[in-house]
Amino acid sequence: MDDAPQIDIQVDEQFAAAVDLGAIERQVARTLSTVAPEEPAALTVVITDNATIQRLNRQYLGVDAPTDVLAFSHGEGAAMPSVDAGPRYLGDIIVSYERALAQATEYDEPAPRELSRLIIHGMLHLLGYDDQHAADREEMWEVQEQLLARPGAAPGEE
Numbered sequence: 234m235d236d237a238p239q240i241d242i243q244v245d246e247q248f249a250a251a252v253d254l255g256a257i258e259r260q261v262a263r264t265l266s267t268v269a270p271e272e273p274a275a276l277t278v279v280i281t282d283n284a285t286i287q288r289l290n291r292q293y294l295g296v297d298a299p300t301d302v303l304a305f306s307h308g309e310g311a312a313m314p315s316v317d318a319g320p321r322y323l324g325d326i327i328v329s330y331e332r333a334l335a336q337a338t339e340y341d342e343p344a345p346r347e348l349s350r351l352i353i354h355g356m357l358h359l360l361g362y363d364d365q366h367a368a369d370r371e372e373m374w375e376v377q378e379q380l381l382a383r384p385g386a387a388p389g390e391e
Contacts, residue, residue, distance in 0.1 A: 238265050239275035239320050245282055248330045252280050253345065260349050264356040264380055273320040276359060278352060279327045286329040301332040302351040304358035326355030346381070353380050 240261050244252045257278055265274055283299035291297045293305070307324040328351045337347035357373055364370035 236273055238262055238273070241275075241277040242280075243277065244280040245285075245330070247282070248280055251344070252330065252348070256345060256349070257352060260352050261356060263383065264353055264360075267380060267383075268357065268360050268376070274323050275320040276323040276356075277325045278355075279325065280330050280348075281327060283329050283331045286327055286332070289327060299329055299332060301329055301336060302355045303327040304355040306359050323356075323359040326352060326359065328352065328355065350377065350381055353377050 238258075238261055240258055242254050242257055244254070257280075261276065261278065265272070286301075286303060287297065287299040289303055290300050293303070303326070305325045305327070307322045328348065330348070333348045333351055334344050336342075337344040340347065342350075354373075354377055357377060358364075362369070362373040362376065364373045
């Protein structure tokens with residue numbers, strides 16, 4: 234059986250030339266192999282604009298503002314299928330590329346590194362991490378930064 238994650242990546246046309254699809258695939262695979270190594274998984278990653286993510290944020294979370302990343306878990310609270318059942322669909326990660334660029338400038342980081350951070354963050358949410366409470370947020374962000382610090386975690390570090 235092929236344990237590689239099944240990843241559907243959708244990038245708005247306006248960002249297609251700037252986004253490295255292979256880097257996204259590698260980041261998803263690295264995150265899964267570290268956090269959930271025994272679980273075959275499938276997910277969708279969408280790279281979009283502020284207007285789209287604001288609409289989704291308003292529609293699903295009641296917040297009428299753009300954000301950097303949203304994660305919609307497919308099976309929150311669902312029992313894990315057996316490995317023989319094939320990959321479990323984790324859910325969808327939606328990233329605002331415009332916010333990623335702005336945050337990269339704010340943090341003085343390369344844009345691909347900030348995009349990797351946001352994808353890791355979304356992946357952790359899909360894998361059950363939460364950042365609503367301080368203790369949980371600290372744990373999640375620590376795992377997030379450890380994953381980001383690994384060699385090859387962002388384009389140009391391969």
